[in-house]
Amino acid sequence: MPESPIRKLMPYAEIAKKSGKTIHYLNIGQPDIETPKVALDAVKNNDLSILSYSPSQGFETYLEKLSAYYKKNQIPLHPDEILVTTGGSEALLFAMGCITDPGDEVIIPEPFYANYNGFATASGVRVRAVESKLENNFALPPIAEFEKLINPNTKAILICNPGNPTGYLYTKDEIEQLADLALKHDIFILADEVYREFAYDGAKHYSIMQVERLAEHAIMIDSVSKRYSMCGARIGCIASKNKELITNAMKFAQARLSPPTFAQIAAEAALDTDDAYFNEVISEYVERRNTLVEGLKSIKDVKVAVPKGAFYCTVELPVEDSEDFAKWLLSEYEVNGETIMVAPAAGFYSTPNTGINQIRIAYVLEKEIILKAIHILKLALQDYPN
Structure with missing residues (x-):
């Protein structure tokens, strides 16, 4: 590792x-x-007498509120298309486990969030990098550079939008180009969108889940850590309209039993945070x-x-x-x-x-x-x- x-x-x-x-x-x-006070108060004022397991997919009430949050952000997701995870990290591990076997490859524009290397190593997956340049603020490299690396072992392109460590926000056109490439080669687009709210200078975040034609090929990773300054809660989710993907992710969710109960209570309450x-x-x-x-x-x-x-x-x-x-x-x-x-x-x-x-x-x-x-x-x- x-x-x-x-x-x-x-x-x-x-x-x-x-x-x-x-x-x-x-x-x-x-x-x-x-952290929003409403989230902290939900834990402080809770009267649970038993701190029990939650369902493996997360609390139904939280999933319903997450669905409403996404729809508010023009991302049409039903509760059964979302699984609650222990942070975005676990969601990424679930995704790797669902779409790759040892020896498979994932293409990532670099520099990228350092733990992608760790998740790939843990899953026996090879990272193939496409370098983006500081000179143009780390914009998406030319699609031709991605296509050069695609082979029978390629299972996905992984992006972070907006980016960590670069802060680059992909444009709608760049996302659409990636979508076309994924459909052409029948691979997944795995999008880490944990910084969705943080888009500056009048720019708008465009989610991979908003590309309708990509429904079977899009996987979104999300987390409350940065959005609500709740890094210690360790609550995230994996979302996809691909039913087979969610079914298989559920196997991983059951194997680790459940996401943390109190943290879900806080995360659900955080969704009531005022704009x-x-x-x-x-x-x-x-x-x-x-x-x-x-x-x-x-x-x-x-x-x-x-x-x-x-x-x-x-x-x-x-x-x-x-x-x-x-x-x-x-x-x-x-x-x-x-x-x-x-x-x-x-x-x-x-x-x-x-x-x-x-x-x-x-x-x-x-x-x-x-x-x-x-x-x-x-x-x-x-x-x-x-």
Whole structure:
């Protein structure tokens, strides 16, 4: 199993913390936005006398409310086309288990969410990467590049929309191109849409589930973690109109018994969150993004892709090895007792020796801390011996 580039440097952070340093964690997508009160109150005020199993597919009431939420977002899904999972991670593992056998292949535009490598490894699946470029904000690579890799072992194309670690938001035209390719070669499109709400600059998220002709070939992964700042709830779902896919996913759901009960109660209540919550959150993230991008662009020889969604930014640094730099930041560097933790980007690629001078920054901290982090990064690049 590959190590997580997001978490692998935590031992360095722990040592730095024990030495008295203040660390600003830009490595992980853990928002500092408060979880909706309605979700927390649903757990606090619950009068359950037995904390029992839920149904393997999730509570019926939650599935019905999820269906209504999706329909509100122009995604027509019935409750029986959705299975509740223990986070989006389990949904991805279920999907891999349903559509692949060991030795099969999945094509993914890189850089991509690092754990896709882990899920593929756990399923005995080979990742075939199509590289997207920082120079055009990591837009979808040409369809011809995907088609070159398709062979009898190809089972799916996996995308994250909006993207982690790039923040790229795929256009409707790009999604339609992928749909045409999937139908042409009879493969699945597996779409990780956990950042759906976070689309900026007037852009709209276009779901793979909105492509009607792709009904039998589309699988959507979702989660409450980022949407409601509920990362610790570990509630997600897998959704598809392909009945055979859902039937087989149910086997995996039964094998792990059930998703967590209290977390489902919180997730169901979170669906009652007022739209004003998202308006405020999106406005906050846009301000943080603008602050980060503007600050990074002011640093000599730093290149940055401008994210259109999610809350991540992929940055190219004037260093040879960003992992060495990230370790040095934690173990040997500080500015007035403070330093930053970033995620080396090589772990978001499957192609060897790619992205080794890049990092991912999660702009999940308040604006004042982002400004401080930029200042530390600028000074660190001037002082870094390598």
